[in-house]
Amino acid sequence: MGERVVAIYPHPDDETFGKGGALALHVKQGDTVTVVCATLGQMGRNMGKPFFANRESMPDIRRKELDAACHALGVTDVRLLGLHDKTIEFEDPERVAGMIFNIVQELRPTRVYTYYPGHGVHPDHDALARATIQAIRKLPPDQRPVVYASAITRNRIEACGEPDVVLDVSSVFAEKIAAMKAHRSQSEASMKRMEADIEAHPERKEEIEAPFKTERYWIYQVS
Amino acid sequence: MKAINANDVQSLLTAMVDTDVYLHLETTNGSYAALHDENAMSVCVFIRNDVIRFERASIQGSGPYRVGLKLPKGWVYATGLTDYEVNDRGELLLAGHDADGRLAVGLELSRHPFRE
Numbered sequence: 199m200g201e202r203v204v205a206i207y208p209h210p211d212d213e214t215f216g217k218g219g220a221l222a223l224h225v226k227q228g229d230t231v232t233v234v235c236a237t238l239g240q241m242g243r244n245m246g247k248p249f250f251a252n253r254e255s256m257p258d259i260r261r262k263e264l265d266a267a268c269h270a271l272g273v274t275d276v277r278l279l280g281l282h283d284k285t286i287e288f289e290d291p292e293r294v295a296g297m298i299f300n301i302v303q304e305l306r307p308t309r310v311y312t313y314y315p316g317h318g319v320h321p322d323h324d325a326l327a328r329a330t331i332q333a334i335r336k337l338p339p340d341q342r343p344v345v346y347a348s349a350i351t352r353n354r355i356e357a358c359g360e361p362d363v364v365l366d367v368s369s370v371f372a373e374k375i376a377a378m379k380a381h382r383s384q385s386e387a388s389m390k391r392m393e394a395d396i397e398a399h400p401e402r403k404e405e406i407e408a409p410f411k412t413e414r415y416w417i418y419q420v421s
Numbered sequence: 422m423k424a425i426n427a428n429d430v431q432s433l434l435t436a437m438v439d440t441d442v443y444l445h446l447e448t449t450n451g452s453y454a455a456l457h458d459e460n461a462m463s464v465c466v467f468i469r470n471d472v473i474r475f476e477r478a479s480i481q482g483s484g485p486y487r488v489g490l491k492l493p494k495g496w497v498y499a500t501g502l503t504d505y506e507v508n509d510r511g512e513l514l515l516a517g518h519d520a521d522g523r524l525a526v527g528l529e530l531s532r533h534p535f536r537e
């Protein structure tokens with residue numbers, strides 16, 4: 199029997215950047231994959247290059263980008279929690295954990311992807327990761343999913359040790375790039391920069407693309 | 422959005438003088454500023470759907486622009502504004518974008534509440 203995977207992140211694009219490869223691999227393997235997106239990234243700073251989004255059109259644009267990116271990864275089940283970007287840490291933690299608990303109870307995941315609490319850099323990443331751990335803690339120990347956590351702080355190795363999983367996602371590189379491009383408002387500037395780099399230095403293509411072909415996860419022990 | 426036309430913005434602002442308007446005001450250097458540069462701080466502030474009433478409104482500069490709203494007992498102002506739009510909901514959006522098209526500052530005014 200395959201894995202039941204739930205990826206729990208606050209922003210449209212979190213499921214793609216640094217993690218899209220793992221999710222696409224799950225889909226390829228026949229696992230069931232659900233993406234939970236807590237906000238619509240309403241406060242995103244990137245507006246496209248040249249910019250086409252504005253503060254008020256952003257939620258609709260990013261909702262569509264999320265669907266397109268998940269489609270590129272092969273993920274069909276996308277759930278929204280309806281929270282507001284940059285505010286999760288100010289919500290009642292029990293309420294947020296409760297929202298996640300409901301989903302976890304319904305889907306009974308064997309594996310959960312989220313940020314590593316305290317190592318998510320963005321306050322929303324940390325707050326939602328904490329809420330996710332809190333929700334999982336409500337499950338009996340033998341029913342708890344394995345938590346694949348993303349640590350993105352500078353001192354992550356120092357603090358969390360070497361990653362437990364170094365995943366080669368080169369077989370789904372095309373899917374991952376398509377998902378990154380689908381988040382056009384957020385990725386257009388950086389994708390254009392990368393493409394220009396490759397055009398200027400074709401001999402360095404492998405080297406430029408390499409960071410996107412490996413993903414790193416820490417198994418977070420829920421105690 | 423398009424590059425600010427100061428005359429146009431001035432008349433849009435003037436039309437809102439002495440009426441209750443909803444305010445969205447924000448500035449940010451991004452939540453990852455400190456990750457990319459150890460010496461930087463991530464700084465952001467935003468206020469959304471507060472109601473204000475101003476007695477004088479003025480756009481200044483030659484681009485990027487500055488907008489100041491004089492309240493009966495205080496001020497609202499934003500600098501670094503480069504682009505504007507009146508969207509299909511009738512909201513006046515003013516924003517300052519950097520060379521990569523990233524929003525650095527936003528000032529928005531509307532007679533109706535902004536979406537939550």
Ligand SMILES: [Zn+2]
Binds near residue numbers: 208209212320323
């Ligand atoms: Zn994020």
